[in-house]
Amino acid sequence: MHIEHLSLTNFRNYARLELSLPKKPIVLHGDNAQGKTSLLEAIYYLATSKSPYTSSDRQLIHWRTEGEVLPFTRMVAEISNRQSPLQRLEMTLMLDNTSGVNRYKKHIRLNGNDKRVMDVVGLLTVVLFLPRDLALIEGSPSDRRRFMDTTLTQVNRAYAESLDKYEKILPQRNALLRRIAERKSSAAELAYWDEQLSQSGAIIIAERQTFLRELEHKAQANHHALTAHQETLSLQYQPSFLPTVEGNGQLSFDVLGLDLHRELTADAIQPQFADQLKAEQRASIERGVTLSGPHRDELRLLINARDCGLYGSRGQARTAVMALKFAELDWMRDHLGESPILLLDEVVAELDSKRRAFLLERLDETIQTIVTTTELDIFTESFVQRAEVLHVEAGQIVQGTPH
Ligand SMILES: Nc1ncnc2c1ncn2[C@@H]1O[C@H](COP(=O)(O)OP(=O)(O)OP(=O)(O)O)[C@@H](O)[C@H]1O
Ligand SMILES: [Mg+2]
Structure with a gap:
């Protein structure tokens, strides 16, 4: 291109x-x-x-x-x-x-x-690389979500549409939660919004998982080249709502996040996410915000299985980001068939x-x-x-x- x-x-x-x-x-x-x-x-x-x-x-x-x-x-x-x-x-x-x-x-x-x-x-x-990206690992989770979103939305139309929908539904659902708290609306109205939010949210979670699985492989290769095979980079996806393969609604509190190699489809995630929204309804009304979903997802980078954000030196974090940004370029090239x-x-x-x-x-x-x-x-x-x-x-x- x-x-x-x-x-x-x-x-x-x-x-x-x-x-x-x-x-x-x-x-x-x-x-x-x-x-x-x-x-x-x-x-x-x-x-x-x-x-x-x-x-x-x-x-x-x-x-x-x-x-x-x-x-x-x-x-x-x-x-x-x-x-x-x-x-x-x-x-x-x-x-x-x-x-x-x-x-x-x-x-x-x-x-x-x-x-x-x-x-x-x-x-x-495009892939944009700014000095502030070098601080991606130390930065806020929203920076890392933006990283996933800008890459995915440019290549994957289903993702772009789902994210657009999710970002429109979320503030409306939150406004409804606050109206319910003020007794100006009924909790029954939430059912419609939960259905909408869980549909687009499930697609976002499933696509982020696939994206990170593919990206990890490329980032690892770049990272090996940059560190002369001394260190291994891995990616850890920690969705705020963690779906299970069994789909039995049992929430796992496994801090390791979602195994990138587990097969999970949006169809399998959606009902579990909807159940979770319902289960936390009371707390959400009290707080006036939607407590779980892709808007609170986290992406961590690990070096030799240790969280780089917590333990990495500044130089290690910069090298990891370089490996990630060039993996982004390679990933887009694979999916688009051109750079x-x-x-x-x-x-x-x-x-x-x-x-x-x-x-x-x-x-x-x-x-x-x-x-x-x-x-x-x-x-x-x-x-x-x-x-x-x-x-x-x-x-x-x-x-x-x-x-
Ligand atoms: N809406 C605007 N209309 C006119 N000028 C603007 C507008 N917004 C920003 N500028 C000015 O445009 C100029 C160029 O900004 P830009 O950030 O592109 O500079 P730069 O060449 O990247 O500089 P640096 O090396 O400092 O990063 C700045 O002086 C800025 O104040
Ligand atoms: Mg400039």
Whole structure:
């Protein structure tokens, strides 16, 4: 997969950008605050319909549009992938105040035809690697859930739809729990929401289990390469609701989490999850929140069977994350039949020479990669030779480094 051309209008500090991109490593070089991260953000947005940094679309629109009647931003990518030599994906965010409140509406078009977010899943896929990912292991469980979700939603449409549904149902169920506590609604109303939540939730749990099983294998191979076979990485999925193979509703309190190799389908998980929601109904009403489900799942990384988050050194944690991120890339490539686009923001500067060499070796013309940097000399001469260097300054891009 390859973005041949990117056009931006009023995106962050890019008033207008027309940029053709080669299918080889691209180094985006420039001083601070010139627009390197913003360019990666636009590509990430086109792939996932979300910014990795903000949930407020307004922030993405260039300040120069302030005061305009209908401020908007438009991102367009011309993509060539396995399915098609050239497709034009266009996303526009525009102020819509027809209902009296200011909202930003998203319009998606593919080759000129209107589409919904779900229609364009998998068309453009990315792996984004940021310095903050290096802290994935020390970070919060929600960071690790986001890691699973961004990877899975781009490749697996059933997952994307289930997650979307789950995230819509959960706050509605929680609101109902609070109304029941205030005696404004009856507990009988929960049955409908439990059915809905357990259906989408069961698909999420089953798909996360399969994903982590496949990912573990790839992450282990990368990790062996990075540690010269001294250490073994494994993944541990700890779903907040732990289904059992027997399906007898008996909850296991096995802290080891869900065995990734046990065969469990969404159909087997769903009734157990529904039973659990019912069993904890009273406590949920008291607390006003849904107590178990994929929104509370946890992913742990183990090194030689010990929890890296608890016992690992900082260097071990970074190596484990490197192994995981490249496993993500390999996993997506296996499922898509082609490589996603790799976006590396400032991450190279954060790595020591061994990890840097591991990373740069893997960047070749089969993966369209964009790596940002303020310093060119962190790269080896041979890497710069085979890369395309683009220089960014105040929302403008020129080829090569200025002298
Ligand atoms: N909506 C917006 N409109 C105009 N400019 C914006 C908007 N949002 C952010 N900016 C500005 O865009 C500039 C570029 O930001 P960006 O994060 O892309 O820089 P960068 O090149 O990645 O810098 P660094 O090397 O510090 O990471 C910043 O000065 C930022 O304040
Ligand atoms: Mg930046």
